[in-house]
Amino acid sequence: MLSRLVLRAAPAALRALPPPVAVGVLHATRTLHTTQQSLAPVPPLPEKGGEVRHGLIPEEFFQFLYPKTGVTGPYMLGTGLLLYLLSKEIYVVNHETAAAACILTVIIYAIKKFGADVAAFADKLNEEKLASALAMKNEAIQTLQTAIEEEKKEQWRVEGRSYLFDAKRNNIAMLLETNYRERLLTVYNEVKKRLDYQVAMQNLKRQKEQDHMIQWVEKNVVQSITPQQQKESIAKCILDLKALSKTAHAAV
Amino acid sequence: GPLWERPLLEVRLGELHTWISTCSFSPQGLLGAVQRAWSSYCAKYIHVKQGGPAGISMLLAGYCLLSYGWNYQHFKRHRWRKYH
Numbered sequence: 351m352l353s354r355l356v357l358r359a360a361p362a363a364l365r366a367l368p369p370p371v372a373v374g375v376l377h378a379t380r381t382l383h384t385t386q387q388s389l390a391p392v393p394p395l396p397e398k399g400g401e402v403r404h405g406l407i408p409e410e411f412f413q414f415l416y417p418k419t420g421v422t423g424p425y426m427l428g429t430g431l432l433l434y435l436l437s438k439e440i441y442v443v444n445h446e447t448a449a450a451a452c453i454l455t456v457i458i459y460a461i462k463k464f465g466a467d468v469a470a471f472a473d474k475l476n477e478e479k480l481a482s483a484l485a486m487k488n489e490a491i492q493t494l495q496t497a498i499e500e501e502k503k504e505q506w507r508v509e510g511r512s513y514l515f516d517a518k519r520n521n522i523a524m525l526l527e528t529n530y531r532e533r534l535l536t537v538y539n540e541v542k543k544r545l546d547y548q549v550a551m552q553n554l555k556r557q558k559e560q561d562h563m564i565q566w567v568e569k570n571v572v573q574s575i576t577p578q579q580q581k582e583s584i585a586k587c588i589l590d591l592k593a594l595s596k597t598a599h600a601a602v
Numbered sequence: 603g604p605l606w607e608r609p610l611l612e613v614r615l616g617e618l619h620t621w622i623s624t625c626s627f628s629p630q631g632l633l634g635a636v637q638r639a640w641s642s643y644c645a646k647y648i649h650v651k652q653g654g655p656a657g658i659s660m661l662l663a664g665y666c667l668l669s670y671g672w673n674y675q676h677f678k679r680h681r682w683r684k685y686h
Contacts, residue, residue: 400646402656406663410611438686441670442677450666461655469652476651 405461609642 401409407424415423435441613621625631647657670677 395649395651397651399648399650399653399657402647402654402660405655405659408660439681439683442680443682444677444680465655469654473652 403409403412412424415427419426436443608621610621625635647653647660650657
């Protein structure tokens with residue numbers, strides 16, 4: 351009774367301790383597995399049972415009597431025993447004897463006729479069970495094998511990781527390069543546009559200055575030609591023309 | 603092996619007395635002996651891939667003999683002859 355008290359108090363006392371200590375103490379007091387796991391794998395059943403002669407007497411009895419009495423020993427023993435039991439009426443012959451005789455006849459006839467078929471049927475059932483279990487095991491093994499191969503393939507694929515990353519890096523480098531070159535081109539174009547603009551501006555300015563100057567000079571010159579000068583120049587031209595015509599006439 | 607670990611069939615007649623003195627007749631001992639005998643009988647004749655009629659027929663024959671023995675006083679009254 352005191353032991354029961356102790357057993358009931360033990361969990362409460364354990365819980366009172368701080369948690370890590372309680373866990374350690376619990377693990378120390380629990381009984382561990384001390385025996386080997388002997389339940390698996392189960393050894394297979396023996397093929398045939400112990401030998402029995404005439405369905406009733408084990409073979410060991412015959413072997414036990416063989417050295418002393420030979421082969422007929424047990425049968426003589428059986429016959430003698432039977433006659434003794436009958437003659438002394440230790441076994442009394444009554445209605446049950448007749449019933450037992452009939453029943454035994456029927457049973458023996460049935461066993462002799464249908465025994466083999468029933469045994470074959472039972473064996474077939476056993477075979478089917480075994481075959482299904484074996485199929486399941488084989489299937490499981492097969493799936494695990496394929497899983498192992500898949501895993502190995504994946505591991506082999508992992509080795510190609512570096513190539514993949516190299517290709518990706520190359521792609522990215524290409525992209526960066528093309529982007530840089532595009533931007534370089536735009537910069538060049540923009541700068542050229544601005545410089546062209548400046549050049550065009552300068553040309554335009556010079557052109558305008560030139561035109562303006564020519565116009566101004568022409569205007570001033572035209573203005574400066576007075577009517578007096580005009581008459582004088584026309585008279586000079588006529589004189590020149592006459593002189594020229596004279597020389598031309600002379601040449602002809 | 604030692605005497606008390608051998609099965610009964612391997613004990614010789616001269617050593618039977620010492621063998622009986624070594625086995626325990628407490629309830630647990632007897633129960634253990636019965637259990638061992640039953641399990642060895644089952645393992646030899648019943649839990650077998652191709653057993654025959656022998657396994658059950660021996661049990662039935664033993665039952666017949668036992669019941670005849672238990673009812674012997676009743677059978678004795680139906681004898682055919684008075685003097686044997």
